[in-house]
Every structure is written in structure tokens, then in C-alpha cells.
Amino acid sequence: MTAETKPTKRPTSFDVAKLAGVSRATVSHILNGQGSRFPEETRAKVLKAAGELNYQPSPAGRALVTGRSDILVILVPNTTFGSNLQDLVDNVTQRAAAHGLSVVVRFAGSNPGETLAAILRFRPVAVVDMGILGADEREVLHNSGAAVIPRIPASEDPTHDINHVIGRTMAKTLLRNGPRQLLYAALLDERLDPFGPGRFEGMKAAARHEGLPEPERIEIPLELERATTALAAVQAKDAPLAVGCYNDDVAIAVVAAGRALGLRIPEDLSVVGVDATAIGQLVSPRLTSVRIHNAPLMERIASDLASISHPAPAPPLPAVRADVSVISGETA
Amino acid sequence: MTAETKPTKRPTSFDVAKLAGVSRATVSHILNGQGSRFPEETRAKVLKAAGELNYQPSPAGRALVTGRSDILVILVPNTTFGSNLQDLVDNVTQRAAAHGLSVVVRFAGSNPGETLAAILRFRPVAVVDMGILGADEREVLHNSGAAVIPRIPASEDPTHDINHVIGRTMAKTLLRNGPRQLLYAALLDERLDPFGPGRFEGMKAAARHEGLPEPERIEIPLELERATTALAAVQAKDAPLAVGCYNDDVAIAVVAAGRALGLRIPEDLSVVGVDATAIGQLVSPRLTSVRIHNAPLMERIASDLASISHPAPAPPLPAVRADVSVISGETA
DNA sequence: CTGTTAGCGCGTTCAC
DNA sequence: GTGAACGCGCTAACAG
Numbered sequence: 001m002t003a004e005t006k007p008t009k010r011p012t013s014f015d016v017a018k019l020a021g022v023s024r025a026t027v028s029h030i031l032n033g034q035g036s037r038f039p040e041e042t043r044a045k046v047l048k049a050a051g052e053l054n055y056q057p058s059p060a061g062r063a064l065v066t067g068r069s070d071i072l073v074i075l076v077p078n079t080t081f082g083s084n085l086q087d088l089v090d091n092v093t094q095r096a097a098a099h100g101l102s103v104v105v106r107f108a109g110s111n112p113g114e115t116l117a118a119i120l121r122f123r124p125v126a127v128v129d130m131g132i133l134g135a136d137e138r139e140v141l142h143n144s145g146a147a148v149i150p151r152i153p154a155s156e157d158p159t160h161d162i163n164h165v166i167g168r169t170m171a172k173t174l175l176r177n178g179p180r181q182l183l184y185a186a187l188l189d190e191r192l193d194p195f196g197p198g199r200f201e202g203m204k205a206a207a208r209h210e211g212l213p214e215p216e217r218i219e220i221p222l223e224l225e226r227a228t229t230a231l232a233a234v235q236a237k238d239a240p241l242a243v244g245c246y247n248d249d250v251a252i253a254v255v256a257a258g259r260a261l262g263l264r265i266p267e268d269l270s271v272v273g274v275d276a277t278a279i280g281q282l283v284s285p286r287l288t289s290v291r292i293h294n295a296p297l298m299e300r301i302a303s304d305l306a307s308i309s310h311p312a313p314a315p316p317l318p319a320v321r322a323d324v325s326v327i328s329g330e331t332a
Numbered sequence: 333m334t335a336e337t338k339p340t341k342r343p344t345s346f347d348v349a350k351l352a353g354v355s356r357a358t359v360s361h362i363l364n365g366q367g368s369r370f371p372e373e374t375r376a377k378v379l380k381a382a383g384e385l386n387y388q389p390s391p392a393g394r395a396l397v398t399g400r401s402d403i404l405v406i407l408v409p410n411t412t413f414g415s416n417l418q419d420l421v422d423n424v425t426q427r428a429a430a431h432g433l434s435v436v437v438r439f440a441g442s443n444p445g446e447t448l449a450a451i452l453r454f455r456p457v458a459v460v461d462m463g464i465l466g467a468d469e470r471e472v473l474h475n476s477g478a479a480v481i482p483r484i485p486a487s488e489d490p491t492h493d494i495n496h497v498i499g500r501t502m503a504k505t506l507l508r509n510g511p512r513q514l515l516y517a518a519l520l521d522e523r524l525d526p527f528g529p530g531r532f533e534g535m536k537a538a539a540r541h542e543g544l545p546e547p548e549r550i551e552i553p554l555e556l557e558r559a560t561t562a563l564a565a566v567q568a569k570d571a572p573l574a575v576g577c578y579n580d581d582v583a584i585a586v587v588a589a590g591r592a593l594g595l596r597i598p599e600d601l602s603v604v605g606v607d608a609t610a611i612g613q614l615v616s617p618r619l620t621s622v623r624i625h626n627a628p629l630m631e632r633i634a635s636d637l638a639s640i641s642h643p644a645p646a647p648p649l650p651a652v653r654a655d656v657s658v659i660s661g662e663t664a
Numbered sequence: 665c666t667g668t669t670a671g672c673g674c675g676t677t678c679a680c
Numbered sequence: 681g682t683g684a685a686c687g688c689g690c691t692a693a694c695a696g
Contacts, residue, residue, distance in 0.1 A: 013689060023668050028690055038666065059453065060395035061688030064673055069392070078418060086410055086523075089439055102453055104436035107421055121391065121434055191418075222610035249611055256614040278554035279581055282588040283615045345675060355682050360676055370681075393674030396687055 011053040020049035031057070059102075063123065068145060072101045073119050074128040077108055077194045084294055091298060092128060095305050101125060108132050110191045120144055126308050128301060131162065132194045149304040150297065159205070162292065162322040163195045167202015169290050170244030170272045173326050175210060180242035180270065182207050182215035183234060185250050187222070193246050199274070203244050220245070220253050224260060231257040241269045242332075248273035248280035251287050255331060270332040285330035293323035343385040352381035363389070391434075395455070400477060404433045405451050406460040409440055409526045416626055423630060424460060427637050433457060440464050442523045452476055458640050460633060463494065464526045481636040482629065491537070494624065494654040495527045499534015501622050502576030502604045505658050507542060512574035512602065514539050514547035515566060517582050519554070525578050531606070535576050552577070552585050556592060563589040573601045574664075580605035580612035583619050587663060602664040617662035625655040 013031075017024045022042065030038060030046045049055075063069045074092060076085060093103040104122070109115045116137055119127060126147040129138070138148045158164060171182060184200045187193040203215045218234055220227050231254060235241065241263075245251040251273030258269040265271070265285055273280055273289040280287035345363075349356045354374065362370055362378045381387075395401045406424060408417060425435045436454070441447045448469055451459060458479040461470070470480045490496060503514060516532045519525040535547045550566055552559050563586060567573065573595075577583040583605030590601040597603065597617055605612055605621040612619035 058688050060392055063392035064396050065690050252611055252614050282584050390674050397676050
């Protein structure tokens, strides 16, 4: 270094104004596009000055006056949320950047209230909710002035919930070779299983529809011995088991436990996972798994994102179609 | 709702001052603990008023005057960073909250400059770097006034880098049953493999040390057919292969590819992963894997976190011991 | 039309 | 214990 460059040398709107030979107000007007139209000459001067100084408006100053930060929060259920989490985040980050927004990721903690409070502290422009917020929490966010994305039609039939669809799909897949004792395998760590209830409900509905007894819910740790114990506890003498799992990881654990118990797969134990992860297709036996098609959701997020700038009241708003498909493997 | 509650009804320091019958300056002094000592009575009044109003200082206002936000950024390499990512984030979030800091997660994008810029926009108090920042980038952050955590001893021997240690450990493990042709298997998606170079270097060093030829680097997609093709391309006629993998996911892919090629494991193909994930221990054959002990790192982060409030120049600063162990499975 | 003045929003801090 | 000013950007009101 030559002469102890001051750490905080960020130019302010005042610096730009000075360099351009105008007032701060003019700078603000021009840089925000809107406002009265200034002669081309003035615009150019200001833009050039801003460019030379590499002027970046202070988020703090802006937040102070607008009462809102330029932050967009992506609320993520947990780390195990498919492997497409990264893609989704990258995608949203790109689009948000185009709107001048900064994206931050928050993992949903085990304490919903705390999580909500943490989000509110950011005074975000928008919150991308992957489906873990309750109606009341969405309400709170909305009232705080944050757009909650994707926007969900108000009168949503719980039967159309993606997790319900997943649960039904698992059940249907497990039952396609005749009736079996249905089970729902959740993760032991509840923190990681926010979608469990919906999926379990879906399986129950499917069971009812088939005239089968209500499925049982078991918790499967991702550890062989304890998983085996858990599975053994529900193993009937000679009724084949059919286990719908929270995700592929759990499915792998169930398969491992079944193997440890000497069960044939899928004859004695059929298993269906969710997410159709790459790993699930690489292990032996290859998993049968429900794949969630995120494209529609992504599109919806993108369009909602686009509409937060234009405070258009409420454009169309088609429901997000719950789009899933079954990847047939060797476990069901 | 009764009467269109105003969205922004947050109390300001003025409200607290009014209710407590003092000036805003007094409120500020008392609420920031530090400052001259006020009579107990005044303190109580202010605290009570703040409590009743549930007063939360505006981050924007504070940021404006301090030139710094109350944000702590955790820079995460990618989604596949072990499953302990969630634990680490939760852990840091807890501790940070105790310091009144808000934690945000950023995934390191493929474009380092962009990532750095995005972080700088937050003007964060601190950045937790999981080891993906270069010395220059750390420098930039430091100059911007952000504490970079964990603090790394300046003259760090690259040989002590955790990834180098991991690479050497993989090689050693693979070679414990005699010399083999060493390979390093990276993920196809480079975005997900920021630690690859260090690990590969570690393997090279170990190979040199053993007088073996330099290991080759291969890219293994997480998809059976293409993984098989990639592995077949490097398969010598009758030299057994020994593959050190970026992580357990890659290891599972290599094992699957080997099986597809009719190789016996570990006789013809030995494999070592990294992370010792739960899944790796549930599949068959059970993975041999290098486990990274995060406790020391966590502790270091915790202590560094504690020291950002006290601007103590530079307390001790013991090096973080790179602590790894080998989980013996059936693949090496 | 073009551009400026003035004051807000919120917490902090110096000087009295 | 307080008054006043600062930091930074925005915008309504206003003057040239």
C-alpha cells in the first residue's frame, strides 16, 4: 500500500453530485430512472460521474428511508432438501440480482417463532417459502410488507398439496402388486422432516381409498442398528411390508434394515423414496422413488419475483400443478 | 382485523424515550449497556419502557451510523458439504444471536468475484469461511472491515491444509494392502468441488512419498452409465485400481461403476470416500471413508466469534489441528 | 421544463 | 442527563 488507504472510502451520492456539478437530489432522480426527465446532457454527466466513482447507493441509507431492505430471503426446510436446492438457490439468486436484490438463505430452525422473527429482522422485500410456512406465518410476513413467494391461492384444497400428492403416489406405487401393510417412515430428526405430516396424510388417504387399514408411522434413524430395531418392531410375521419414506436417504436406511433382517426386496419389503436422488439410483437395489418436478414451481417463483417490482395488485394466479412422477427401481 | 392496522407500527427510540420520560440519547446509552452509568431508577424506567413497547432498534438506522450491518455471513461451499452443514449453521446461528447478529447463508457461486461482491454488499460484521476463500479475497474482506472467521495463521504451510491431509489419508488408506494405481475422482460439477485441488495435491504428495507414479484425476458423474464409461476409460488390464473420491457420493458412484464393470471390491477396485456420511455406511458394500472432525473447527469459530465484539487485537491463535480419521468399511 | 432546497427516517455520539 | 448534529438516500415542495 502507498499511504494507508482509508478502509471506508465508499463514495456517497454527495460525491457523485459534486463530481457531476449538480445537487444530490438530481443524482437521486436520475439514478432511480424515474422522476422528471432531465436533459440528456445532465443525465450523461451524472451517469458518468457515478460510473467513475463506482458509486453504489448505501443499502442502509436506502433501507432507512424506504423502511425496507433490498434483501430476499429464501427459507429452506433443511439441508437434505433434494440436491436441487443448490439449483433453486442459484436460479433465484440470478433473477433477484437482476432486480437489484440480495439473496440470503435461512434454514428453518426447529423453532418457528424464532425463525419468523429472524426473517422479520431483515425487513425483506420478499420471502421464498418452500412450503414450510403456515397460513398465519405467511399472514404475518405479508402484513410486514414482505411478498411471500410463491403466492398460493387462498382456498387451497389440502388434497392438492404437493406432499399429499406425494403420499398418495407412494401408496399407489407400493400397492401396485397387491395389498400390503403400509408404513410411513419418517426421519428421526424432526427438524429435517417438515413435510412428513403432509406425506403421511396422503398415504392415509390412499389407504382409506383402497379400504386398507390406516398406515403406521415409524421413525427410522440413518444408522443401521437402530434402523433395524425400528423396522423389526413393526414387522408382522408373514405380511409383506410396504414402506413409503420421507426421502431417498430414509429409503436407503429402510432397505439396509430389511436386508439385515433377512427380508427379500421387494417381495417381503417394498420401499419407495422421494426425490429420486442420484445416489438412490446408484445403490443396489436401485430405489424406486417419487420425483418432484420443480420446473413449474421455479417458473412460478420466477414470475412472482418479476411481479414484486410492479405492484400490480393480483395478476392471474394459476395454481401450481403438483407434478410428480415415479422412477421405477428395484425396491417396489 | 379491526381497523386497518398500519403495517409499520414499529416503535422507535423516540417512543421509548417519550414513554420513559427521558431523551433519545439516554435511551441509546442505556440500551447499549456501555456509556456513562445512569442512576438505577432511570435505567429501570428505560428498560421497562423498551420492554413494554417491545422496542427493537432499527438495523437500518444502526447500520447507517456504524457503517456496518449486524449481519454475519456463512459462506458455504455447496449443498453437499457433509450433512453436518445444518449443525454448523445452527450452531453459529445460536452463538451469533447471542451477540445480536443475524446469520445469513450464502452458497459460493461459480463466480468468485460475484460472490465476493455479494458479500460485501451486506457490509457484514463477519464472514465465516469454510475454506473456499483465497488469501486475496480474505484480504479484501478484512479491509472492508469484516472479520474473517476462522482466523488462519498467516504463514500456513499448505501441507497442513485439511484437504491436503485428507488427500494423504485417502492415499495411505488405499495403499495399506500394497501398491495400486492411484486415482482421484472429482465430481463432474466443478461448482460442487471446491476442495478437490487440495485433496488431489495431498494424494499426489503421498504417492511421491511412496515412490509411486503421479495419480490421475478423473471426473465421475453421479449417473451410472456415464460413471461407468469414465471409470472404464482409465481401467488398466490387470492393475487393481485405487480411487480416492471427493466425497461419499462420488465413492458410491465409483463403486457402482466398478460393479457394472464386473470388478471385485476391494480386490480389483478399492475406494475411499470423504465425510463418512450416514448413507455411505448404509449401502452395500459399506464405504471406507475419511471422517472430518469438525469439533475443533467449531470451537475455533466459536472463540473467534466471541472475540469480534472485544476488539482485542490478536489473542493467542493456535492453529486449527486438521483432525481426520478413517472409518473402515468394505471398500478399501 | 430543469434543477434545487429542505426535511424525513433512526440510532449514535460529541459536547455541554 | 440532554441538545444537536451526523450518516445516506429519497422525495415533496418550490424557484429559476
